[in-house]
Amino acid sequence: MRKKIVAGNWKMNLNLTEANELLTSIKDYAFASKDKELVVIPPYIYLTEAINILKSNPQISVGAQNCSQFENGAYTGEISAEMLADLGCKYVIIGHSERRQYFKENGKTLKLKVNEAIKHNLTPIYCCGETLEERKSNQHFKVLGSQISKALFHLSKQDIRKIVMAYEPVWAIGTGVTASAQEAQETHNFIRNLIATKYTETIAKETTILYGGSCKPENAKDLFAQKDIDGGLIGGASLKSDSFLAIANAL
Numbered sequence: 421m422r423k424k425i426v427a428g429n430w431k432m433n434l435n436l437t438e439a440n441e442l443l444t445s446i447k448d449y450a451f452a453s454k455d456k457e458l459v460v461i462p463p464y465i466y467l468t469e470a471i472n473i474l475k476s477n478p479q480i481s482v483g484a485q486n487c488s489q490f491e492n493g494a495y496t497g498e499i500s501a502e503m504l505a506d507l508g509c510k511y512v513i514i515g516h517s518e519r520r521q522y523f524k525e526n527g528k529t530l531k532l533k534v535n536e537a538i539k540h541n542l543t544p545i546y547c548c549g550e551t552l553e554e555r556k557s558n559q560h561f562k563v564l565g566s567q568i569s570k571a572l573f574h575l576s577k578q579d580i581r582k583i584v585m586a587y588e589p590v591w592a593i594g595t596g597v598t599a600s601a602q603e604a605q606e607t608h609n610f611i612r613n614l615i616a617t618k619y620t621e622t623i624a625k626e627t628t629i630l631y632g633g634s635c636k637p638e639n640a641k642d643l644f645a646q647k648d649i650d651g652g653l654i655g656g657a658s659l660k661s662d663s664f665l666a667i668a669n670a671l
């Protein structure tokens with residue numbers, strides 16, 4: 421079901437004290453309408469704290485930044501989708517550009533991760549996005565089409581409905597440069613049409629598509645006002661409660 425979401429991806433930031441402070445300062449946040457959701461996505465080791473501190477708030481959920489493509493077994497250092505679900509996570513980010521770039525995750529691996537997440541009732545937040553060179557050379561739609569089809573288009577109509585999409589142009593992540601609301605809208609519309617062509621118009625209309633990449637209180641309202649933008653995946657600005665909640669207020 422199409423939802424409005426603001427999700428905070430902490431990446432590899434904050435110590436335990438800072439994590440607890442941030443969680444405590446957002447735990448009572450309430451949206452005016454019930455169809456909106458705040459999602460907190462801390463590093464694995466803070467998931468238990470996050471779940472415990474936030475569990476009394478029905479509008480806040482917790483997600484993980486990654487999961488293994490394997491079910492279980494001898495994979496030192498890995499965390500399975502089943503473990504995350506068992507702990508109480510609702511979401512898991514899959515295919516973030518930092519995972520693609522630094523950990524060489526490709527379509528084949530991401531497809532397995534998506535399958536694991538769905539199998540264990542976690543909602544994947546599936547990220548896609550082009551580099552600056554790809555946009556400059558007008559390859560961005562082709563790149564997005566390939567990232568999306570390789571990891572998602574094997575899914576049934578029933579399962580594609582479980583995916584939350586996130587468009588995150590690599591050139592906008594952590595750079596302070598945001599896609600303009602028009603650029604983001606055009607790309608979100610492309611993603612929605614892609615889903616409509618592969619699946620159905622109805623499924624495309626029901627899909628939540630988040631924008632990520634230097635989203636902050638100053639530009640969130642404009643981005644969220646676009647018809648195909650259903651909220652944001654927030655990195656840097658999710659590390660402080662005032663900026664994170666200001667973005668939530670913009671939803």
Ligand code: PGA
Nearest residue numbers: 593594633634654655656
């Ligand atoms: P940013 O990161 O908001 O710091 O640009 C977004 C993301 O990578 O999810």
